[in-house]
Every structure is written in C-alpha cells, then in structure tokens.
C-alpha cells in the first residue's frame with residue numbers, strides 16, 4: 001500500500017480540544033464528499049470546504065510507503081519525541097490511513113490524531129478521533145474523542161448528535177463569505193446549549209498553516 005500525500009508540515013493544532021498543541025500535519029490527497037474542483041463544489045455533498053487537497057504538489061507532498069512516510073513525519077517533528085503528535089487530515093484521511101501506517105507512526109513514537117467526516121469507520125489504534133459531520137452524508141463513526149460541527153449547516157440537527165458517544169461536543173463557525181453571521185450564530189448556539197463549546201480556527205487568526 002502506498003499513500004497519496006498532499007502536504008506534510010509542522011504547525012500547531014488550530015482547532016478543537018487540542019488547540020495550541022505542536023503537531024505534524026499529514027494531509028492526505030482526495031475526499032469522498034467533494035472532488036476538490038471548484039466547478040464541482042455546488043453539486044458536492046460537502047460544499048464549504050476550506051482546503052486544497054487535490055494532488056500531491058504541496059510541501060513534502062508525494063507518494064510514500066508506510067516506513068518512509070512515518071520517518072518523514074518523525075524528521076519534521078525532530079529528534080526528541082516527547083509528546084510527539086501527528087494529525088492525519090485531508091481530504092478524507094480514512095480513505096487511506098490503515099493499520100500498517102498506524103503501526104509505523106506509533107513505532108516512531110507518535111500519538112495519532114485524525115480529523116474525519118465520519119462516513120468511514122475508523123481503524124483501531126487512533127489516539128484522538130475528531131469527527132466532523134456533514135449534512136447530506138451518513139455518519140457511521142458515532143464514537144470518538146470530539147465531535148466538531150461546523151456551523152451553521154442546514155440539514156443537521158445538533159440535538160440528534162448530542163447522544164452520540166463523544167467526550168467533547170464543539171461548534172466551529174463556518175469560514176465563508178458570511179463569516180460574521182456564522183460566528184454570531186455559533187455564539188448564540190453555545191449560549192443556548194452549554195454542553196457544546198466554541199472551537200475557533202486559531203491558526204487562521206495566527207496566520208500559520
């Protein structure tokens with residue numbers, strides 16, 4: 001098995017309960033809810049994506065086998081593996097992340113986090129699982145560490161998600177043309193639903209990747 005990687009870089013986790021944590025980001029190419037082409041966006045299941053996940057042309061992008069990819073992640077982190085953390089994202093990482101790569105990343109001393117749309121069941125061995133449901137898709141992965149709902153989304157009732165088996169429930173304002181309205185709607189939401197916390201995309205505020 002080889003893996004199509006869009007980009008690979010060191011930054012901070014910008015979102016969710018692990019915000020501020022130093023992390024290597026492993027962005028896989030490809031997604032099952034949008035082709036990534038602008039001309040297909042209006043007909044896609046997921047229409048608000050803020051990410052370029054097409055191709056393998058980003059920083060450190062390319063096709064890797066498991067040991068080479070894990071070693072590259074380790075090289076970007078550095079020699080001292082204390083609290084070493086890799087965030088697998090995309091695109092949709094669960095189209096590609098498999099037990100072989102999970103073992104290789106653990107072997108390099110990493111805790112493995114995943115950002116997924118929840119339409120594909122997660123393999124065993126992920127240390128931090130973030131599921132972010134998309135209206136119009138069927139979420140099969142209903143357990144994990146954090147459920148992070150981009151808001152507002154018509155066609156999703158957060159109350160129906162609230163009894164899924166997650167430790168944390170988060171609302172993240174949609175980054176879009178109507179960003180101000182999305183932030184206001186998200187603030188109003190957490191004001192009315194105290195079980196849910198606000199998640200901000202802090203890397204965008206900081207101007208880091």
Ligand SMILES: C[S@@+](CC[C@H](N)C(=O)[O-])C[C@H]1O[C@@H](n2cnc3c(N)ncnc32)[C@H](O)[C@@H]1O
Pocket residue numbers: 031048049050051089090091092093115116117118131132148150172173174175176201
């Ligand atoms: C680019 S996605 C990749 C991982 C996976 N495909 C998913 O959707 O969870 C990473 C995170 O960014 C969120 N996201 C994508 N577009 C966004 C936007 N316009 N505003 C806020 N969050 C967004 C997703 O919901 C997800 O939590």
Ligand SMILES: Nc1nc2[nH]cc(C(=O)O)c2c(=O)[nH]1
Pocket residue numbers: 011012013014015025051089090115203208209
């Ligand atoms: N810094 C930073 N944090 C992030 N958390 C989730 C991201 C993603 O695109 O999956 C992301 C990202 O793209 N950058």
Ligand code: SF4
Pocket residue numbers: 031032033034046047048049050051053090091092117134
């Ligand atoms: S599911 Fe994730 S990667 Fe795919 S289009 Fe939506 S936000 Fe982007």
Ligand SMILES: [Mg+2]
Pocket residue numbers: 050051
């Ligand atoms: Mg992002």
